Amino acid sequence: MMISREIRLASRPTGEPVPDNFELTEVEVPQPGKGQILVRNTWMSVDPYMRGRMDDAESYMPPFQIGAPLEGSAVGEVIASGDPGIPVGAKVTHFLGWREHVVLNVSDAVVIDTGLARPEDYLGALGTTGLTAYLAVTDIAPVKEGDVVFVSGAAGAVGSVAGQLARKLGAAKVIGSAGGPEKAKKLVEDFGFDAAIDYRTGDLPAQLAEHAPEGIDVYVDNVGGDHLEAAIETLNVHGRVALVGMISEYNAPVPGPRNLYSAVTKRLTLRGVLVTDHLDRFPEYIGKAAGWLADGTLHTEETVVEGLENAPAAFLGVLRGANTGKMLVRL
Ligand code: NAP
Numbered sequence: 083m084m085i086s087r088e089i090r091l092a093s094r095p096t097g098e099p100v101p102d103n104f105e106l107t108e109v110e111v112p113q114p115g116k117g118q119i120l121v122r123n124t125w126m127s128v129d130p131y132m133r134g135r136m137d138d139a140e141s142y143m144p145p146f147q148i149g150a151p152l153e154g155s156a157v158g159e160v161i162a163s164g165d166p167g168i169p170v171g172a173k174v175t176h177f178l179g180w181r182e183h184v185v186l187n188v189s190d191a192v193v194i195d196t197g198l199a200r201p202e203d204y205l206g207a208l209g210t211t212g213l214t215a216y217l218a219v220t221d222i223a224p225v226k227e228g229d230v231v232f233v234s235g236a237a238g239a240v241g242s243v244a245g246q247l248a249r250k251l252g253a254a255k256v257i258g259s260a261g262g263p264e265k266a267k268k269l270v271e272d273f274g275f276d277a278a279i280d281y282r283t284g285d286l287p288a289q290l291a292e293h294a295p296e297g298i299d300v301y302v303d304n305v306g307g308d309h310l311e312a313a314i315e316t317l318n319v320h321g322r323v324a325l326v327g328m329i330s331e332y333n334a335p336v337p338g339p340r341n342l343y344s345a346v347t348k349r350l351t352l353r354g355v356l357v358t359d360h361l362d363r364f365p366e367y368i369g370k371a372a373g374w375l376a377d378g379t380l381h382t383e384e385t386v387v388e389g390l391e392n393a394p395a396a397f398l399g400v401l402r403g404a405n406t407g408k409m410l411v412r413l
Contacts (some may be wrong), residue, residue: 083110088151088181097384104394111183115151123158126179127205128397133332155199206408207382214357214395215243222355223322227252237265239408287312291319311339319390327352383407
């Protein structure tokens with residue numbers, strides 16, 4: 083037995099989560115049995131959807147349980163193996179993050195090729211956030227040559243990739259929104275957007291109309307609320323919306339959008355997506371995106387927080403915009 087550490091759910095939040103909702107605990111980790119591996123996690127992901135799992139509510143994923151460790155994507159190195167298929171030293175990705183060591187059945191781990199990309203890329207641009215962005219602009223609200231595309235949450239993990247992929251698909255103009263002047267500057271200078279909106283300066287509909295006098299054809303919604311309303315107002319007839327997430331509503335759900343009737347008059351398509359329905363698309367996506375990372379045509383950034391003990395702060399940070407690109411915890 084070895085001693086390791088994990089983060090458990092201590093209590094459920096009301097509104098915005100707080101540090102007291104989490105508990106850092108020492109645990110004993112057994113040696114792997116036949117068909118199992120012992121993994122030392124090196125990176126873990128904190129993601130907005132985890133907020134929903136902190137509530138005791140039915141959703142597409144079961145709620146976290148009080149007193150039980152949290153879960154989420156992680157990558158790590160195999161340090162003991164009971165299966166010849168995944169030897170010691172292999173790097174794997176799996177879904178039992180929020181802990182430093184874990185014993186997994188080999189069927190719950192996927193070996194990653196660290197010759198193709200860095201381990202942490204498999205939690206970002208080559209992970210579920212990258213695949214979500216790809217699905218949004220290829221399948222859910224397909225971007226066509228000459229489209230004007232608006233992406234919210236554009237300096238984040240999904241948004242920064244979605245904007246760049248929209249450009250690759252031939253968008254004539256890509257507009258992003260993010261919180262604060264530094265992120266807005268970065269959208270244009272580093273992520274290649276044509277125009278950026280700092281939504282915190284107010285009057286989002288006016289700012290969007292100013293940047294897109296011709297209207298928008300595609301909206302990738304990571305934010306919901308005021309952003310979805312502004313996009314509906316600005317969308318052209320037959321516009322398409324990929325409903326990816328609504329982070330502005332996770333701590334405090336709101337009714338709306340108030341102008342949904344415009345979806346009728348403009349014959350809009352608003353389509354939701356869950357990346358977990360499309361995990362079979364990973365080989366196709368990684369086959370393309372690894373090349374874009376290697377040739378530098380897909381720019382990625384990470385905000386890295388050090389140590390498992392700081393994972394709750396990293397998660398609280400992602401809900402408040404403390405990250406640029408993918409928020410990751412190095413263990
Ligand atoms: P992220 O964008 O890297 O981080 C979240 C960002 O949301 C923050 O950095 C913050 O940026 C922004 N934000 C927070 N509160 C906001 C508010 N009230 N209004 C506007 N922006 C706000 O996170 P991500 O992992 O890429 O996820 C982005 C969205 O996609 C989330 O809604 C998430 O739930 C969703 N998602 C969906 C799927 C799926 O399968 N459907 C998969 C992955 C992610 P600012 O500083 O710019 O405010």
